[in-house]
Amino acid sequence: MTDLPAPVGRRRTFAIISHPDAGKTTLTEKLLLFGGAIQLAGEVKAKKNRVSTRSDWMGIEKERGISVVTSVMTFEYGDCVFNLLDTPGHEDFSEDTYRTLTAVDSAIMVIDAAKGIEARTRKLFEVCRMRDIPIVTFINKMDREARSPFDLLDEIEKTLALDTAPVTWPISQGRSFAGTFDLRRNMVRRIDTDEEPTEVSGPDDPNLISLLPPEEKDAWQEEVMLAQEACKPFDLEAFREGHLTPVFFGSALRNFGVRDLIDALAAYAPPPRGQEADKRLVEASEPKMSGFVFKIQANMDPNHRDRIAFMRICSGKLQRGMKAKLVRTGKPMSLNSPQFFFAQDRAIADEAWAGDVVGIPNHGTLRIGDTLTEGEDIVFRGVPSFAPEILRRIKLQDAMKAKKLREALQQMAEEGVVQLFVPQDGSGAIVGVVGALQLDVLKERLAAEYGLPIDYEPTRFSICRWITADDPRELDKFIESHLSSMARDLDDAPVFMAPNQFNLQYEVDRYKAIQFSDVKDYQKKAA
Numbered sequence: 001m002t003d004l005p006a007p008v009g010r011r012r013t014f015a016i017i018s019h020p021d022a023g024k025t026t027l028t029e030k031l032l033l034f035g036g037a038i039q040l041a042g043e044v045k046a047k048k049n050r051v052s053t054r055s056d057w058m059g060i061e062k063e064r065g066i067s068v069v070t071s072v073m074t075f076e077y078g079d080c081v082f083n084l085l086d087t088p089g090h091e092d093f094s095e096d097t098y099r100t101l102t103a104v105d106s107a108i109m110v111i112d113a114a115k116g117i118e119a120r121t122r123k124l125f126e127v128c129r130m131r132d133i134p135i136v137t138f139i140n141k142m143d144r145e146a147r148s149p150f151d152l153l154d155e156i157e158k159t160l161a162l163d164t165a166p167v168t169w170p171i172s173q174g175r176s177f178a179g180t181f182d183l184r185r186n187m188v189r190r191i192d193t194d195e196e197p198t199e200v201s202g203p204d205d206p207n208l209i210s211l212l213p214p215e216e217k218d219a220w221q222e223e224v225m226l227a228q229e230a231c232k233p234f235d236l237e238a239f240r241e242g243h244l245t246p247v248f249f250g251s252a253l254r255n256f257g258v259r260d261l262i263d264a265l266a267a268y269a270p271p272p273r274g275q276e277a278d279k280r281l282v283e284a285s286e287p288k289m290s291g292f293v294f295k296i297q298a299n300m301d302p303n304h305r306d307r308i309a310f311m312r313i314c315s316g317k318l319q320r321g322m323k324a325k326l327v328r329t330g331k332p333m334s335l336n337s338p339q340f341f342f343a344q345d346r347a348i349a350d351e352a353w354a355g356d357v358v359g360i361p362n363h364g365t366l367r368i369g370d371t372l373t374e375g376e377d378i379v380f381r382g383v384p385s386f387a388p389e390i391l392r393r394i395k396l397q398d399a400m401k402a403k404k405l406r407e408a409l410q411q412m413a414e415e416g417v418v419q420l421f422v423p424q425d426g427s428g429a430i431v432g433v434v435g436a437l438q439l440d441v442l443k444e445r446l447a448a449e450y451g452l453p454i455d456y457e458p459t460r461f462s463i464c465r466w467i468t469a470d471d472p473r474e475l476d477k478f479i480e481s482h483l484s485s486m487a488r489d490l491d492d493a494p495v496f497m498a499p500n501q502f503n504l505q506y507e508v509d510r511y512k513a514i515q516f517s518d519v520k521d522y523q524k525k526a527a
Contacts, residue, residue: 004285004354005317009271011355013083013312015100017128018110019118023140027110027252027261028086034077034262072310072341072357080266083357087124095386095434096295096416099368101127102382103294103312103357106134106269108261109245110252113139113146113173117159125160131382132242134270137164138261143191143251146173150223153231153247163244165234168260169224170249171211178211180249180257183228191256203228240270272355275314277371277378282315284354289316289324292380293360293370296415298449307411308339308359309366314380318352324372326365327379333372337361368416369521387464387518388419388432391497392439392456401452408450413490418442421464421487421495424479430459430487430497461485461497463504465516474513482507493520 018024071086085104087097101107107128111117128135139152146152153164168180171188179190181203188208189197200208203224209217238244246264250257272284275292282290295310318324323332338349339359352358360366369383396405409429413420419432433439439456446452464487469475479486479494487495496516498504508516 004271007081007317007353008284008355010079010081011083011272011353012080012106012265012269013085013104013272013355013357014106014108014265014269015085015087015104016108016110017087017097017101017121017124019112019115019120022110022112022115022118022121023252024110025086027108027138027140027258028073028084030252030255030258031082031084031262032073032075033255034258072359074340074356077262078266081356082262082265083355085357095384097124098127098386099294099383099416101131101133102292103310104133105271105273105355106136106265108265109135109137111137111139111152111156113141113152113249114144116147116152116155122159125162129242134240134242134268135162135245136261136264136269137245137247138252138257139247139249140252142170142173142249143177143254143256144174146170148223149227149249156245156247163232163238164247165232165239165244166227166247166249167234167264168248168250168257169227171208172213172216172220176213176216177251180260181208181224182260183224183231184234189257189260191251191254234268236268239268272314272353275312276381278381279378282378282380284315286315287317288374288376289318289322290314290371290373290376290378290380291318292372292383293366293368294383296366296368298411298415307362307364309362309370311358311360311366311372313352313354313356313358315354316374317354318349318356318358320348320350325375327371327373327377328367333362333365335360335372364411364414367414381521383521385416385419385520386434387466388434390433390436390439391421391430391459391461391464392433393428393430393459395455395457397453397455404450405446405452405454408446408452410490412442412445417445420490421497423497424486424488425484430461432464460499462500463498464495465498465504465518466520467494467496468515468517469513471513474511478511478514489520 016024016028073084075082085100087100109121109125111121137156149170153166156162156164166183168182170180171178177191179188181188186200186202187197188200203221212220232244234246235244239246248257248261252258274281274283291311291313293309293311298307318335318338320338322335324335326333338352339346340349341359346359349358371379396402409420412418418438421430421432423430443454446454482496485497487497489495
């Protein structure tokens with residue numbers, strides 16, 4: 001890879017992945033505090049007198065104390081510019097989270113010290129592995145009752161097939177948690193002070209041992225010496241290839257261990273990497289600007305019906321006012337007001353570099369998966385759509401607002417909040433979601449942003465698949481013979497709908513010339 005321009009080399013674009021309630025949103029807050037982006041961190045729970053955490057800004061998030069959309073936050077720390085993409089931790093929002101992980105170069109994996117690897121963490125890790133995303137591990141909540149560090153490291157290695165290299169080691173746990181010991185540098189960071197870490201002679205240093213409860217001292221010394229001898233040393237190349245994770249212990253709520261984590265990101269996390277396009281690999285060092293849209297968010301400011309496309313810049317330099325080619329349509333587009341984000345707050349970006357994530361205001365021109373370039377006809381790969389697991393019809397409480405509902409659903413579908421399917425037999429539109437919480441989000445937003453109270457009705461379908469065929473005649477024949485089970489999606493691609501798995505499998509076995517797919521690339525249009 002050719003040398004990166006200095007501003008690109010300073011970029012660190014990362015996400016935080018975790019199971020719900022492992023402390024991801026709290027950690028996000030504390031990282032932003034270190035970056036000087038905010039002055040006050042809000043504790044995560046919906047209580048009347050508490051501040052809402054800044055990355056959770058939608059109504060339903062404030063109400064439930066969970067993250068349901070991806071927020072993008074840019075901040076500086078030391079010599080680096082960090083682009084933090086806060087991802088939903090709740091399973092219902094896996095599609096949005098998956099798309100976000102296409103836009104990052106590294107990730108922090110947050111693990112609850114008492115619970116270890118949980119189902120959601122495992123799923124998100126597999127997405128990172130597919131994309132060779134390097135992972136830094138933060139074992140959180142050490143100030144509560146926790147499993148032994150060796151037990152947690154062993155679980156990471158066995159469950160995720162990922163080598164671990166502990167960088168810090170907890171000094172006790174729960175109420176006795178006194179801080180961390182740096183295994184490589186023999187430094188102690190105490191939880192009861194904001195002072196810089198102090199150097200000790202080793203794990204048997206009296207100043208260190210005095211921090212431990214008397215009954216733990218001997219066992220802890222043995223544990224640390226074993227960790228120093230038996231655990232793998234940190235290897236930068238293995239980390240960047242996704243084979244090894246450095247491990248840090250701490251408590252996000254008490255703002256402890258977070259500085260070590262952000263220092264590690266600055267030192268070890270890769271700067272912007274090359275991105276695969278349909279025709280070639282696009283390197284971050286290339287002079288011409290290119291990027292892809294991985295998220296659309298509408299109505300971030302309810303007072304202005306705005307619509308923002310979040311774009312990861314893959315190469316070159318974006319300058320305010322420049323023209324770029326929207327490859328899907330072949331038409332030029334003026335980038336007059338690109339924006340940097342801090343959750344709901346924003347600032348005009350006069351320039352942005354490879355690795356940055358910018359918001360582009362538009363009126364429906366940009367869609368998820370779109371590629372913008374300075375002229376080249378390339379399409380970035382890997383921004384997927386998944387077959388929904390729940391299908392519902394919408395019952396409008398005021399039938400006179402049917403047209404307004406159609407427009408609102410179109411916008412929500414373009415955002416990726418839901419998928420919209422129009423049956424070919426002329427019956428009412430069907431919405432599809434990956435998880436039930438997305439239905440709550442849709443209902444809340446339709447009421448709050450469009451004044452459209454709705455209810456849901458079941459459909460006779462429970463499964464849908466995109467269909468394609470090598471021979472267009474075979475595809476047409478299948479569609480004609482299954483009109484009552486056919487629909488079109490937002491891109492006008494044909495979708496087969498089945499009442500159950502048995503019915504779907506029957507059609508799959510019967511029509512060998514048809515491919516039934518549960519994943520679709522956003523750039524693939526109807527055959």
